[in-house]
Amino acid sequence: MSTPTSTAAFAGVETPNGDSSNTNPHPKHTPQESRDLSPFLSCSYPITLKFMDVAYRLKIEDKQKSGGSIKRFFTPHESSPSDQGSRAGAPKERTILKGVTGIAQPGEILAVLGPSGSGKSTLLHALAGRLHGPGLTGTILANSSKLTKPVLRRTGFVTQDDILYPHLTVRETLVFCAMLRLPRALLRSEKVAAAEAAIAELGLGKCENTIIGNSFIRGVSGGERKRVSIAHEMLVNPSLLILDEPTSGLDSTAAHRLVLTLGSLAKKGKTVITSVHQPSSRVYQMFDKVVVLTEGQCLYFGKGSDAMRYFQSVGFAPSFPMNPADFLLDLANGVCHVDGQSEKDKPNIKQSLIHSYNTVLGPKVKAACMDTANVPTKNTHPWRSNSSKEFRRSNRVGFLDWFYQFSILLQRSLKERKHESFNTLRVCQVIAAALLAGLMWWHSDYRNIQDRLGLLFFISIFWGVFPSFNSVFAFPQERTIFMKERASGMYTLSSYFMARIVGDLPMELILPTIFLIVTYWMGGLKPDLWAFLLTLLVVLGYVMVSQGLGLALGAAIMDAKQASTVAAVTMLAFVLTGGYYVHKVPSCMAWIKYISTTFYCYRLLTRIQYEDGKKISYLLGCYHGDKGGCRFVEEDVVGQIGTLGCIGVLLFMFVFYRLLAYLALRRIKS
Numbered sequence: 001m002s003t004p005t006s007t008a009a010f011a012g013v014e015t016p017n018g019d020s021s022n023t024n025p026h027p028k029h030t031p032q033e034s035r036d037l038s039p040f041l042s043c044s045y046p047i048t049l050k051f052m053d054v055a056y057r058l059k060i061e062d063k064q065k066s067g068g069s070i071k072r073f074f075t076p077h078e079s080s081p082s083d084q085g086s087r088a089g090a091p092k093e094r095t096i097l098k099g100v101t102g103i104a105q106p107g108e109i110l111a112v113l114g115p116s117g118s119g120k121s122t123l124l125h126a127l128a129g130r131l132h133g134p135g136l137t138g139t140i141l142a143n144s145s146k147l148t149k150p151v152l153r154r155t156g157f158v159t160q161d162d163i164l165y166p167h168l169t170v171r172e173t174l175v176f177c178a179m180l181r182l183p184r185a186l187l188r189s190e191k192v193a194a195a196e197a198a199i200a201e202l203g204l205g206k207c208e209n210t211i212i213g214n215s216f217i218r219g220v221s222g223g224e225r226k227r228v229s230i231a232h233e234m235l236v237n238p239s240l241l242i243l244d245e246p247t248s249g250l251d252s253t254a255a256h257r258l259v260l261t262l263g264s265l266a267k268k269g270k271t272v273i274t275s276v277h278q279p280s281s282r283v284y285q286m287f288d289k290v291v292v293l294t295e296g297q298c299l300y301f302g303k304g305s306d307a308m309r310y311f312q313s314v315g316f317a318p319s320f321p322m323n324p325a326d327f328l329l330d331l332a333n334g335v336c337h338v339d340g341q342s343e344k345d346k347p348n349i350k351q352s353l354i355h356s357y358n359t360v361l362g363p364k365v366k367a368a369c370m371d372t373a374n375v376p377t378k379n380t381h382p383w384r385s386n387s388s389k390e391f392r393r394s395n396r397v398g399f400l401d402w403f404y405q406f407s408i409l410l411q412r413s414l415k416e417r418k419h420e421s422f423n424t425l426r427v428c429q430v431i432a433a434a435l436l437a438g439l440m441w442w443h444s445d446y447r448n449i450q451d452r453l454g455l456l457f458f459i460s461i462f463w464g465v466f467p468s469f470n471s472v473f474a475f476p477q478e479r480t481i482f483m484k485e486r487a488s489g490m491y492t493l494s495s496y497f498m499a500r501i502v503g504d505l506p507m508e509l510i511l512p513t514i515f516l517i518v519t520y521w522m523g524g525l526k527p528d529l530w531a532f533l534l535t536l537l538v539v540l541g542y543v544m545v546s547q548g549l550g551l552a553l554g555a556a557i558m559d560a561k562q563a564s565t566v567a568a569v570t571m572l573a574f575v576l577t578g579g580y581y582v583h584k585v586p587s588c589m590a591w592i593k594y595i596s597t598t599f600y601c602y603r604l605l606t607r608i609q610y611e612d613g614k615k616i617s618y619l620l621g622c623y624h625g626d627k628g629g630c631r632f633v634e635e636d637v638v639g640q641i642g643t644l645g646c647i648g649v650l651l652f653m654f655v656f657y658r659l660l661a662y663l664a665l666r667r668i669k670s
Contacts, residue, residue, distance in 0.1 A: 045154060046106035046269050047142050047239040049127060050369045053099045054138035056122055056131065056296075060092040096122045097296045099138070101362065102289075103369050104271050106239070109262055109286065111304065112275040113325065114293035115333050120275040121160065121244050123293070127273060128157040128242045130487065142240070151240075153489070156233025158243040162225045163481045166214040167419040168412070170204050170228055171195070173212060178235050179408045180490040184401055198231040202261060223254035227261065234265070241265060243274040252280045259283050281323040294332040299353045301365050314356040316349075405495035413503035421507035426470075433462060434515040438522025455523050456605040457580040460598050463512055463539055464546045465571050471508075471550030472567045474500070475665065476560040483668065497662050504547065512543050526609050534608045542601040545650050548657030549597065555664035574598040597653060600646040607643055 097119045104110040112120045125131040127140060129147045142151045164173055174195040182191050199208050204227055212228065213219015220228070226246050233241060243262070247255035259279075263286055266272045276283070287304040300307055308324050311317065316336055318327050330336060334349045437458060444451045475482070485491065516536050521527075525535070550567060557563040577585055578598035585593060593599045 045239045047151070047154065047271050048106065048144075049104045049240060049271055049273070050139075050141045050144075051103075051123075051127060052101045052139045052141075052366065052369055054097055054101070054123065054126055054140065055095065055099055055136075056097040056119075056126060057093045057095050057135040059135075060094050093135075095296060097126070100291070100293070100296075100298050101365050101369060102291050102298075102301045103365075104240075104273050104289070106269045106271050107266055108288035109259075109266050109272045109274065110289045110291065111279070111284075111287040112273070112291045112293065113279075113328055113332070114275075115329060116277070117295075118293040118332060119296040120293060122296075123291075124157075124242050124244050124273065124275055128152075128155055130157065153236065154239045156230075156236065156238035156241045157487075158226075158229050158233055158241070158246060159484065160244040160246075160248060161480070162212075162229045163484050164212045164225065164228060164232075165412070165416045165481070166212050166217050166219065167416050169209050169211050170220060170224070171199065171208040172412075172415065173228060174198055174231055174235065176408060176412045177232050177490070180405065180485075181235055181488060184404055194235055198234050201234065201265075202227040202231045204228065204231065221254070223250050223258055226250065226258060230261070238270065240271045241273070243272070245275050245277055247276055247279065247283070252283075255280065256283055259286050276325075278329060279325045281325065284323065284325040290328075292328050292332055294334075294350055294354075297354050297357075298362070299332060299350075299357055300328070300361065302361070310361065311353075314353070314360065316353070402492060402495050405491040406499050409491060409496055409499035410503050413499050414506075417503060417507055421504075421511075427511070430466075430511045430515050431518070434518035435522075437462075437519045441519075441523035443522075443524035452525070452609065453580060453606065455519075455525070456609065457578065457602055459516075459519065459539065460542070460578060460602045460605065461575055463515075463543050464574065464598050464601070466546075467508055467543045468546040468550035468553075468567055468571060469564060471504070471547045472554040472563045473560050474504075474551060475555045475661070476558050476563060479558055479668070482665075493665060494662075497665060501551075501658060505544070508543055508547055509540050512539050531608055535605060538601060538604045538608065541650055541654070542597065545597050545653045545657065548654055548661070552657040552660040552664065555661040558664075558668070571598075578602050597650070600649050604643065604646050 100119075100123055102110070112123060114120050122131065126136060129140075129152045140147055145151075168176070175192055178191040178195040179188070182194060199205055204224060207220045207224050211217065211219045212225060219225070230241075230243070230246070241262075246258055246262075250258065262272050262274065266288075279287075284304060289302060290300065290304040290307055291298060292300040292307070300310060302310065304324070307328060308317075311327075311331065316331060331349065331353060336349050437455065441451060441455045444455065482496065486493070486496075513536065516532075516539055520532055520535060525531070549570070553567050553570070554560070554563045557566060573592050574596035575598050576582065577589065577593035577596050579593065579602050
């Protein structure tokens with residue numbers, strides 16, 4: 001097949017229904033098309049991808065638990081256990097891929113077929129340059145050169161799961177992606193034009209103002225959501241587009257429309273590689289080439305239309321007309337219905353097919369890969385182009401680049417987070433708690449110290465637990481999208497972290513203010529405006545410290561359930577040593593109160609109400625009879641730690657917890 005010449009990124013769009021706009025040799029351009037885009041967006045560089053003898057091995061760690069042996073298979077994203085050792089002996093290995101060979105050329109769709117666990121996703125990760133380590137062997141070449149960063153920048157990778165923000169609209173999602181992913185040297189209008197072109201190219205115009213949604217929030221359909229994920233990658237005008245099971249969860253019609261879209265992209269000179277679990281017959285006939293895998297080994301590579309003839313030539317043919325894809329998957333699973341034979345008569349189908357491929361077809365595939373070796377030229381290497389130089393220059397992150405990323409991420413965070421921070425349930429929860437506390441302590445007597453201290457401690461408990469539990473889910477919930485965007489080089493970790501921290505502040509401080517306005521005056525606390533403002537400042541500062549604690553625990557553990565459990569135990573310890581329930585804490589537990597956020601907040605609140613150093617006498621109880629009377633107890637309710645000391649410790653915790661969260665995020669590999 002001849003290699004298509006360079007084409008415009010967004011010109012000559014084919015609709016998902018298969019209608020081509022290339023029929024007119026002089027098409028009429030719109031402002032969203034390539035005429036108004038930069039050279040980086042309007043140029044396409046064909047990439048021929050060859051992979052020869054690609055193999056991948058994983059470590060297996062044996063552990064003894066409850067008297068039994070547990071084998072854990074580590075995924076490509078997990079750390080290898082080889083450097084940790086194994087208690088039961090040396091780590092074993094499991095081979096995921098075993099010498100897979102093939103070639104994908106511009107203008108083609110290469111489909112990877114196989115049952116679950118056959119190594120499809122692992123192969124795609126390797127071809128996309130996202131699989132590293134000593135376990136990966138073989139050769140992967142783009143235009144006869146190794147995969148380099150400039151080539152990977154021209155590679156779009158669409159994961160199996162649609163990793164998108166649910167509350168953003170389709171247009172907002174793509175515009176923010178364009179702002180972050182395209183070179184900063186491009187004008188804002190050019191980036192918006194690229195997003196609009198992607199919307200038109202993927203047929204998303206009807207739903208561009210609809211939110212993405214998820215399983216709990218109604219949004220775009222599954223097929224539209226998948227096309228948004230593809231548009232995400234199309235913004236950088238990739239020459240190589242790799243998709244991991246894009247038709248999963250779609251009905252036959254939606255899957256067919258999606259593959260039609262991929263076909264229109266391939267016709268513009270792009271190389272498309274996709275894994276498909278169980279395609280329909282009309283989807284299968286759209287594949288130019290097919291790779292069939294079973295247990296990491298190749299059963300077939302070649303034209304999709306020639307697959308049935310090949311298997312018939314090696315003695316495997318269906319006993320009745322059927323979908324070729326179904327027949328190939330049956331063979332990959334070791335199942336074959338042949339005339340006069342049953343499944344039991346074919347116990348070694350996989351071994352026979354693997355042997356046939358290695359002896360008949362495999363050598364021809366390797367020879368074809370060697371014969372199609374391209375001589376590197378100036379026109380076939382995107383890293384030699386001026387536009388790629390522009391991209392590399394923009395990839396150097398200086399202060400202006402960092403601030404630009406920060407501002408865009410902050411805008412996106414505010415748009416996305418406002419729905420979560422001000423959802424009806426959370427607002428009602430805070431208002432209900434404020435009204436309940438106000439009614440319980442309705443105009444309490446200023447001299448009733450016990451009641452007043454109880455109200456102050458309740459405020460300390462509520463605004464310690466509430467923000468910490470909400471923020472503990474922040475990073476675990478965003479881990480997948482954070483890793484995806486970081487792998488694409490959209491922004492630096494520091495700009496993302498600062499945008500998240502700054503964006504959360506206005507969201508987290510509005511509800512505490514409403515709470516305190518209601519509770520403070522209903523509860524009859526010190527009727528002084530200055531005292532109220534000081535109390536508000538203490539509570540808001542305490543909320544930010546508690547939020548930082550939740551962020552640190554969430555980032556360190558990265559599991560929502562485990563992090564929430566640790567947060568519950570931590571806050572329980574802080575509350576018990578906060579100075580209200582137990583005044584004389586045992587010496588072995590006394591150290592906890594000095595790291596307790598509740599302890600310092602409670603001390604500051606009591607100082608505002610009763611000033612520094614005063615010993616307050618409060619009523620313990622009254623007795624009747626011969627020895628009747630009332631007993632008063634005098635106690636220092638504000639403690640010995642000074643105001644500046646409490647403020648200084650809370651400021652230190654504010655910085656320290658966020659620093660821990662940042663360092664924990666640095667450990668995550670994109």
